[in-house]
Amino acid sequence: MSMITSTLKAGEVARVSGPARIEVIDGRILLVGSVYGRGSSLVIHELRSYSLKALTETKLGIFLGSGGSFDVVDSSTEVIDDWLRVAEAVNEDFTTSKKLKIVVVGPPESGKTTLTAFIANYLRDRGINCCIVEGDVGQEDLAMPATVALAVVDKPFIWQRELSFSEFRFVGCISPRNCSTRIIASLVDLINRALFRGCDAVVVNTDGWVSGRDGISYKLELLRWIKPTHLIVLDDGLSDLMYSVFHDMLKIIKAKPPTQPRIRSREERQRLRTEAYKKYFMNSSVRTLQASKVGLVGVLPLNCVEVSVSKLVEMFPELYSIMPHVVRACKDEKELTLLVKSPLHVGLLDALRNEMYLKYSTKLFIFNVGDLVRCLVGVVGEGMSEVAVGIIEDVRFEENDTLIKLRTPYEGLIKGLISSNIKLDEEYREVRRGE
Ligand SMILES: Nc1ncnc2c1ncn2[C@@H]1O[C@H](COP(=O)(O)OP(=O)(O)O)[C@@H](O)[C@H]1O
Ligand SMILES: [Mg+2]
Incomplete structure (x- = not known):
């Protein structure tokens, strides 16, 4: 990057588009509501542009990256x-x-x-x-x-x-x-x-x-x-x-x-979000939580009203064939939610859903354990306040409890998790946006 210089008269306005670095060699400028004097160095991100105004005669040193620009403009066209x-x-x-x-x-x-x-x-x-x-x-x-x-x-x-x-x-x-x-x-x-x-x-x-x-x-x-x-x-x-x-x-x-x-x-906006997730999780590590010890706000189907698998087959013999895959079942008056180890055949699920609805007026929902993995969650500490964000890395069903592996930079006491539908891949790109 080589430096060009530009001297602005008092009152003159320039528009700068990143990636760029501006050095105030002499004079004073107004940029985003702040005044910067001699010796100031300002970095403009590649996806941002701004206008700046010289408050006195000002000499600037300008370093432009690829795609960056700097132009003195008619101040009446600027905001x-x-x-x-x-x-x-x-x-x-x-x-x-x-x-x-x-x-x-x-x-x-x-x-x-x-x-x-x-x-x-x-x-x-x-x-x-x-x-x-x-x-x-x-x-x-x-x-x-x-x-x-x-x-x-x-x-x-x-x-x-x-x-x-x-x-x-x-x-x-x-x-x-x-x-x-x-x-x-x-x-x-x-x-x-x-x-x-x-x-x-x-x-x-x-x-x-x-x-x-x-x-x-x-x-x-x-x-x-x-x-x-x-x-x-x-x-x-x-x-x-x-x-x-x-x-x-x-x-x-x-x-x-x-x-x-x-x-x-849209891609640039997505890239900005990925940059932000990456920065946040830069110094994170994985912790293991016992589901019985943390409150799960909205982390379905881990926090629903559970029914035993044997009881379920008694109630709904139609589900017999998929029972070996079910790790958890929850039921209320209107809905039956099953958590299964791995994805099931879509045609089979559609047929089951129809049958359950026609026979029992019960809506059947089926989640895979994999649906929960790499989901973004809020981390709740003491006093019910959000202290961090985490990513679920794994969920394991042990005999006595469910273990949740959580990636987070937070090291303090965790009282609960708040769910979201946002799922990130290993590179922190959104693979599900949760809309
Ligand atoms: N005075 C300006 N001249 C040129 N570009 C500007 C100016 N002010 C802001 N921008 C740029 O316009 C884009 C939209 O501005 P931003 O403040 O992010 O808008 P919003 O938050 O409404 O989406 C950004 O890239 C920003 O850097
Ligand atoms: Mg904005």
Whole structure:
């Protein structure tokens, strides 16, 4: 990588796209709400782009990797001044007696993550104790995907991945569609934790599901429970809608989305998630847990109402042929759930399902032990709080107990596990996304 230099006049704006490193040789720039002076060195990830503004005449040293770019642009085509206006409007409302809860909403790639960082940096620069709650479970940049996390903003940063999270809640989904209740509960819980920890301003990032009736209803519900002081909206139509709903209840500020964002493909988003999982599990090891000693929240069919295999054949002679494969059976009034050692013939299962339903009005569900392996789970410690994330590596049925091998970086006491439908391969790629 060779260095090029560029000198910007005061007020000039440049757009930089990663992979790149920028060194401030002389002068001062504003980047994502923070001011960087002489000697600062800033790294831009290959999947990110940003605009920066020279605050005085500034000389920059620029190192570009393959695909990276640096261009001085017409400042009227850039959003930096608009975002400064937004951050200033929020800052003006701060008083020591009034805590700020700022929620950023908008469609995918509208700049939510960057504007969240911009506002947080701007407020921190002005001496406000600021926290971030990252609520986009698919592109969660503080802890890892499938969680909602809280970080105290204790230094200037460009991308949330540079901060360390202080706590998180395990949601177990990477799309909000089937998880909206868990996301809302996690957000409210962590915002309260942030206020309890002494944060004077909490900036909350959200996912980009804002279209269709379901998406809109979910966002309105989320806001109803968070009760923000400020709502920042990165879309004209959406801001009109929010205004019509909340105009007398909270301050709504419209912000401009970046004109030339670095759009990420589905594969690139997946790669970012894999990077995050890998980083989290880098220093993990495998622990063996006894299922009888840990609470299993939703880890079906390990935590259901069990019936003995012999009783099962008495009740349902039709199941006789598959009994040697069954390691566990659970039954309630309407459903029968079987855990089998290895996958069974699909045609046979369909026939059994039909027969069970027609004869007994009982729905038959069959899981393989292999379905549980490499699933992501939340790890619960004392006080019912999530302390870590784990991956189930193996489940073994011994005579007296079921043994769960769990990969996790956590070394403390484990009281429970929370299930998810997300399954990762050995390279931490999602082989099942749990939607
Ligand atoms: N001012 C800007 N100019 C160009 N690209 C930007 C700017 N601000 C953000 N981006 C890039 O646009 C993309 C989308 O921004 P992001 O904040 O991740 O949006 P969202 O969180 O809404 O998906 C990212 O690659 C980001 O680096
Ligand atoms: Mg985002």
